[in-house]
Amino acid sequence: MTVSDKDLEIAMADLMTAAPPTLAVGVLVELGIVDRYARFDAPIGSLVVAWNGLGVSAVESAPDDATFEATHLARTGRRAVRAEQLPESLASAIARRLGGDRRVRIDLDLRGHTDFERDVWQKALEIPRGEVRPYGWIAAEIGRPKAVRAVGTALGHNPVPLIVPCHRVVRTDGSIGQYSLGGPANKRTILAAEGLDPDAMESAARSGMRYLGSDTTHIVCLPTCHNARRITPRHRVPFRSLQAAASAGYRPCRECRPASGAIAA
Amino acid sequence: MDTDGSLISALAQDLDGSFEALVVAHQDRLYSIALRLLGDTRDAEEAAQDAFIRAHRALASYDSERILELRLRPWLATIVLNLCRSRLGRRAARSAVARPALSLDAAELGTLEPRADQTAEPAATAARRDARETWAALLMTLPPAYRSAVVLRHVDGLSYPEVAIALDRPEGTVKAQVHRGLALLRTAFEAAQQREREERTG
Numbered sequence: 001m002t003v004s005d006k007d008l009e010i011a012m013a014d015l016m017t018a019a020p021p022t023l024a025v026g027v028l029v030e031l032g033i034v035d036r037y038a039r040f041d042a043p044i045g046s047l048v049v050a051w052n053g054l055g056v057s058a059v060e061s062a063p064d065d066a067t068f069e070a071t072h073l074a075r076t077g078r079r080a081v082r083a084e085q086l087p088e089s090l091a092s093a094i095a096r097r098l099g100g101d102r103r104v105r106i107d108l109d110l111r112g113h114t115d116f117e118r119d120v121w122q123k124a125l126e127i128p129r130g131e132v133r134p135y136g137w138i139a140a141e142i143g144r145p146k147a148v149r150a151v152g153t154a155l156g157h158n159p160v161p162l163i164v165p166c167h168r169v170v171r172t173d174g175s176i177g178q179y180s181l182g183g184p185a186n187k188r189t190i191l192a193a194e195g196l197d198p199d200a201m202e203s204a205a206r207s208g209m210r211y212l213g214s215d216t217t218h219i220v221c222l223p224t225c226h227n228a229r230r231i232t233p234r235h236r237v238p239f240r241s242l243q244a245a246a247s248a249g250y251r252p253c254r255e256c257r258p259a260s261g262a263i264a265a
Numbered sequence: 266m267d268t269d270g271s272l273i274s275a276l277a278q279d280l281d282g283s284f285e286a287l288v289v290a291h292q293d294r295l296y297s298i299a300l301r302l303l304g305d306t307r308d309a310e311e312a313a314q315d316a317f318i319r320a321h322r323a324l325a326s327y328d329s330e331r332i333l334e335l336r337l338r339p340w341l342a343t344i345v346l347n348l349c350r351s352r353l354g355r356r357a358a359r360s361a362v363a364r365p366a367l368s369l370d371a372a373e374l375g376t377l378e379p380r381a382d383q384t385a386e387p388a389a390t391a392a393r394r395d396a397r398e399t400w401a402a403l404l405m406t407l408p409p410a411y412r413s414a415v416v417l418r419h420v421d422g423l424s425y426p427e428v429a430i431a432l433d434r435p436e437g438t439v440k441a442q443v444h445r446g447l448a449l450l451r452t453a454f455e456a457a458q459q460r461e462r463e464e465r466t467g
Contacts, residue, residue: 003451011400014393014418023310024288026418027317033281 017144023166025081029053032109034075037068042096042162043193044186050080055107059160061182075159076112092094098162100129100194106163113157116144120154127168130195131224131256134172140260148172156180167191172204196224209238211258213250225256268448269337280307280321288317291337294421295345301416302349312352316345318357339431342417346431403453411446418443 012231017099028034030053037050048068050058051155057076064134065082072080085091096104102125110118119142127133139151155166161181167190171177176198179187188198204223212228215235220242221228239245242259252259267412272290295316295365300309311363320341386394418429418439428435428443 005447008447008450009419011396011421012404012415014397015401015404015416015420016293016297016422019292019313023296023313023391024285026286026310027314027321028285030314031281031321032283033284048334085300091434212440218350238356 005259008072014236028082032111033078035072035078035080037072037080038083038086040086040091042098044182047162047181049086049090049094052078054089054111056094056160056163059162059181063187064096064186074203096162103130108160108163110159113159115151116142116147117154117157119144120151121158121160121164121166124155124158124164124166124169127165128226129165129168130229131169131222131226132170132191132201133222133256134198135176135177136172137257137260138169141257151175152178162190166192168194170201174210174252175202181241194262204238208240211242212244213237213239213245213248216249219253220250221253222256222258225258227255273333274337275335276324277332280324284321284324287320287337292317294338295341298342298345298416298421299349301401301404301420302346302409302413304401308352312345312348315348316341319344319348336427336430338423339427342421342423342427343433345403346413346417349413350409371422387455399454399457400450403450403457406453407446407449411442411449414442415438415446415450419447 011012025034025036029036031056033056034053035050035052037048040047040049040059046061047062048058048062050060050068050072057078058072058080060260061073062071069080072078079256086094090106093104093106098108110121112135123138123141127249132227135151135155136145137147138155139145139148144150151169155169156178157178158164158166161167161179167175167179167181167187176184176185176187176191181187191198201223209223211220211237212223212225212231214228214231215237220239237248239248239250245252269290272283272286276287279306292313295313296309299312300306303309303312323344327335404415407415413432414428417423417431418425423431425436425440425443429439432439434442
């Protein structure tokens with residue numbers, strides 16, 4: 001049997017093959033045009049984590065997939081495609097970060113947000129696990145001491161709660177304050193999981209204790225600063241204000257920088 | 266091509282907003298080019314994905330004038346071809362160390378064609394799949410220069426001027442390579458048929 005040119009051309013044209021459905025989604029996710037998402041188990045229940053080639057783009061407590069997809073599209077303009085699970089590397093990075101390891105790098109996709117919001121979130125990332133800072137502290141630290149309310153709003157818009165630990169920012173009067181990821185009860189649960197006692201923090205603040213000094217070092221800290229938590233009970237000296245601490249001869253801690261909060265207050 | 270014309274003006278205006286349309290319009294051809302050059306479905310998918318990502322990176326760096334001048338079909342073909350070449354180069358370097366030359370035995374042919382559920386398929390479909398597997402395997406035996414020319418002209422369906430752009434070779438050279446490639450394919454196919462006949466009778 002001989003093969004004509006036409007036969008050959010037909011045989012070659014028949015080698016055109018449909019691309020597998022994973023191809024296009026893979027490209028669009030890598031480029032950050034479409035996001036993937038999966039469920040992730042956290043101390044406050046099942047959360048949705050969304051990501052693309054640029055980084056993690058959302059952490060949310062959506063009741064179901066359809067709700068998440070709709071809110072994600074409205075918020076980012078991007079479609080979200082359900083994945084079976086988080087990529088292994090991302091899951092372990094998030095787990096390590098929630099465990100307090102700040103060295104692990106997690107890329108974030110924060111396109112579409114203002115420089116102010118990014119500054120606020122960047123500053124929140126500096127707060128160690130097991131510690132909290134007042135809203136005013138963030139405002140002062142980013143050079144916008146009068147923007148305390150705007151800081152609160154920016155934290156409320158944090159698209160990646162838990163990873164950017166906005167739960168570690170509390171009200172200047174010492175009360176726990178609002179939380180975007182399912183309300184203040186979740187904020188307490190997360191802070192407790194990080195080794196804090198939210199009830200004790202609030203009652204101490206109500207009794208007027210805003211700062212804690214050590215009568216051996218004469219350094220004054222925010223109460224949850226790791227330096228303050230190391231002070232043994234008999235050396236603890238509570239202060240209502242930094243002014244009171246200063247006149248007692250105490251200087252502010254260089255790590256928690258309590259004066260940052262005081263400037264705004 | 267008309268659809269590419271409107272796609273190109275959309276890309277020049279809003280790259281991210283229209284890039285999905287580009288992927289959808291060109292994914293089958295980039296995947297097929299890669300599959301017929303690499304002979305492996307997984308490698309082909311990765312090469313095609315890389316090609317789109319590189320295309321996006323390039324488009325993001327071009328001003329709109331340069332995008333409007335692009336000939337999308339041969340341009341994308343060039344990108345995927347280059348990626349396939351470097352993959353083949355890496356593969357050759359690996360196999361030179363790990364094992365002797367690439368052989369076209371039955372085990373390797375298994376990955377040339379994407380498999381559907383074969384238990385329930387009609388005889389005509391099975392015959393067509395067998396024919397495709399045969400031709401795909403024969404194509405893999407061609408020298409790379411002939412193979413890429415034949416794939417671009419007759420699998421992808423580019424015109425000779427487009428193939429010449431994509432391969433950056435003169436049109437006359439490209440035509441000769443396609444004809445030579447087809448002639449080799451014909452000879453190889455007829456030889457295979459001859460062998461089959463002899464096996465059946467002998």
